[in-house]
Amino acid sequence: MASALCAPALRESVRVLALRHPILRTTYPEVDGTPRREVSDDVRIPIRVEDVSSLPEAERDAALRAMLAAEVEARFDLERGPLTRVLAVTTAADRHVVVVHQHHIITDEWSWGLLLAELSSLYEASCRGETAALPPLAYQYSDYARAERSALAGDGLAASRAYWRAALSDVPRLDLSIVAPASAAVSGPEGQASLRLSPEVSRQLQALAHESAATPFMAWYAALAAVLSRYSGQRDFGLGAVVANRQIAGTEGMLGFFTNTVVLRTDLSGDPTFAELLARARRTALDAYEHQALPFDVVVQEQGLSRQAGENPLFDVTFFEVTPPTTGAAAGWSPRLDAVPQGLATAKNALAVSVQHAAEGTLVEVLYDTTRVSRTAAERLCGHLRALVSDAAAHPEDGSPSSSC
Numbered sequence: 001m002a003s004a005l006c007a008p009a010l011r012e013s014v015r016v017l018a019l020r021h022p023i024l025r026t027t028y029p030e031v032d033g034t035p036r037r038e039v040s041d042d043v044r045i046p047i048r049v050e051d052v053s054s055l056p057e058a059e060r061d062a063a064l065r066a067m068l069a070a071e072v073e074a075r076f077d078l079e080r081g082p083l084t085r086v087l088a089v090t091t092a093a094d095r096h097v098v099v100v101h102q103h104h105i106i107t108d109e110w111s112w113g114l115l116l117a118e119l120s121s122l123y124e125a126s127c128r129g130e131t132a133a134l135p136p137l138a139y140q141y142s143d144y145a146r147a148e149r150s151a152l153a154g155d156g157l158a159a160s161r162a163y164w165r166a167a168l169s170d171v172p173r174l175d176l177s178i179v180a181p182a183s184a185a186v187s188g189p190e191g192q193a194s195l196r197l198s199p200e201v202s203r204q205l206q207a208l209a210h211e212s213a214a215t216p217f218m219a220w221y222a223a224l225a226a227v228l229s230r231y232s233g234q235r236d237f238g239l240g241a242v243v244a245n246r247q248i249a250g251t252e253g254m255l256g257f258f259t260n261t262v263v264l265r266t267d268l269s270g271d272p273t274f275a276e277l278l279a280r281a282r283r284t285a286l287d288a289y290e291h292q293a294l295p296f297d298v299v300v301q302e303q304g305l306s307r308q309a310g311e312n313p314l315f316d317v318t319f320f321e322v323t324p325p326t327t328g329a330a331a332g333w334s335p336r337l338d339a340v341p342q343g344l345a346t347a348k349n350a351l352a353v354s355v356q357h358a359a360e361g362t363l364v365e366v367l368y369d370t371t372r373v374s375r376t377a378a379e380r381l382c383g384h385l386r387a388l389v390s391d392a393a394a395h396p397e398d399g400s401p402s403s404s405c
Contacts, residue, residue, distance in 0.1 A: 001333055005088055005096040006127050007049050013122035014086055017115070018043040020134065021255040023106050023141045027081035035078070037142070044082045051090040060091050068099060072345075076103040108259040109322070110244050115255060120333040141256035144248070152298065160291035164263075164299045167287070171265055174228060174237040174316040178377040179350050182311055188371030190347040193378035195386050197362040204393035205362075212275065214282040217321050220355045220364075222274065222281035223389045224319055225266040226401035227381065235268040240312065240349070241285075242320035243292045261296040262288040263314050274392035274401045318352040322365075351378075353385075 018024040025043060028035040052063040071087050083103040090096045100115065107115070118134055125132035151157050197205075209219040221239070229235060245260040246252055264284050268277065297307075305313040347369035356363040364385060366378045392401050 001096055001098065002094065003096070004094055005049070005090050006123075007047075007088065009123055009126035010086070010088055010098065011047055012126050013119055014045050014047060015043045016122050017119055018045055018084075020118075020137070021140075023254075023256045024084055026106060026141075027079060027083065028105070029079045037145070039142075040081075045084045045086060046082065047086040047088065049088045049090075053090050053092050064089055064091060064097060071099060071101055078103065078105065105257055107255065108244075108257050110246060110252075110258065111255045114253065116333065116335060135253060137253055138250035139254060141254055144251060144254070144256065144258070147248075148293075148295070151293070152295075157294050157298075160294040161298070161302055163287070163291045164294060165302050167265055168238065168263055168299070168303055168314060171238045171263070171314065172234060172236055174234065174239075175232050176228070176316065176351070178231065178373060178381070179316065180372045182350070182372065184371070187347040187350075188369050190345040191368050191370040191373070191375055191378065192365055193368075193375060193382050194363060194365045195382040196360075197364065197386065197389065199359070199361045201390050201393055202357065202362040205389055206357075208275075208393055208396055209278070212278050212282065214278055215285075216357060216362075217355070218281045218285050219278055220321075220389075221264060221285060221319055222277045223385060223392060223401070224317075224353055225264075225268065225281065226274070226277060226392075227384050227388055228317060229266075229268045230384075236266070238263040238265050238315040240264075240315040240318040241288065242318065243289065245292050247289075247293070260292055260294075261318075262292050263299070264288055264319075273397050275396040277401060278396070312349070316350060318349045320352070320354050322354050322356040353381075 022039045024045065025040045027038050027040070029038055030036070050067060052060045052067075055063055067087065067089060071085065074085075076083055083106050085101045087099040087101065088096060089099075100119070118132075121132040121134065205219050206216050209216050212219075221241070225239060228237070228239075241262050241264050243260055243262055245258045251258060264281075266284065267280055272280065300307060300313050303314065307313055347367065349367070350369045350372045352367040354365045354367065356365075364382065366381050368378050388401055391398070
């Protein structure tokens with residue numbers, strides 16, 4: 001934040017935010033072997049305030065990163081909580097960093113942006129001695145959870161159950177030589193390789209998607225599928241895609257974990273051109289969106305599969321879009337996307353690809369389990385994605401993209 005830290009205003013803002021969103025006061029104690037949701041009336045979010053501004057300027061960033069590393073490594077207690085912690089570090093007289101660290105069970109990427117917007121509004125108002133006028137909430141996360149349980153108990157999701165049973169029947173596993181078999185139940189440290197596509201090529205791909213009544217997500221999904229098809233020699237496989245799962249009106253203003261995973265079964269038979277593959281990707285994605293409310297665990301059960309630690313039973317690669325949480329944030333508040341030093345995060349997947357769109361181009365990150373994928377392989381995947389997207393954006397009607405990597 002480009003301002004001096006007002007610790008009392010920060011504490012009051014966090015308190016008001018937690019009273020507004022009970023999910024921030026929620027823990028999950030175990031009762032008779034089953035976790036139960038429990039909401040406290042009290043706000044117990046710790047706020048730690050530090051100051052590195054007295055250090056020589058060259059040493060401040062290292063000190064800040066050491067604090068971030070210590071915070072990230074501190075575990076959460078799901079039974080006792082709290083599941084949110086706040087760290088505020090003054091780095092200069094007119095600059096400070098605020099880290100909101102949460103367990104994933106109570107948050108997702110959408111919530112991240114919403115929390116930034118509401119916390120910044122509350123904080124800036126409190127600094128002025130005012131009260132921020134936040135819009136009323138139509139529901140709370142508990143309402144959503146009850147509605148989901150009710151739908152699962154009845155036949156409200158019968159159509160989605162039938163769709164996923166048919167769509168994923170006998171879906172082949174993706175056989176990638178660059179991914180070693182899992183050797184342990186626990187994932188290893190997460191590595192990261194990245195590429196930035198130029199604004200010109202990014203605009204070309206977005207224009208192609210628009211002309212095809214598709215989204216940039218669908219275009220990148222098609223590109224990734226083509227590269228993975230080339231790697232594996234397969235024309236039929238599933239890709240995991242992370243979706244917001246907030247299609248119910250009112251959920252857009254709620255904090256909580258709504259995100260779901262859908263499996264995009266990819267068909268590259270007949271050596272389609274990129275334009276043809278994009279049309280297929282669009283249809284597959286739209287069908288998946290229509291049935292995204294069925295929890296992934298239920299989809300797995302419906303396929304008669306069991307889940308094992310370290311392995312996903314239906315797909316081997318995950319793909320998702322990242323939306324920086326800038327909309328609605330108060331002036332002077334900027335999200336720091338590099339807050340977690342590399343090597344500290346545990347890999348969520350053996351291999352995942354994220355795409356983030358910005359005015360300066362498209363940032364693609366390949367996230368990988370360092371115990372199963374080499375950095376060389378991840379960087380090579382970035383290079384093949386760059387080459388394929390650049391060629392497909394300029395010549396979408398040319399030959400099969402899966403044979404051009």
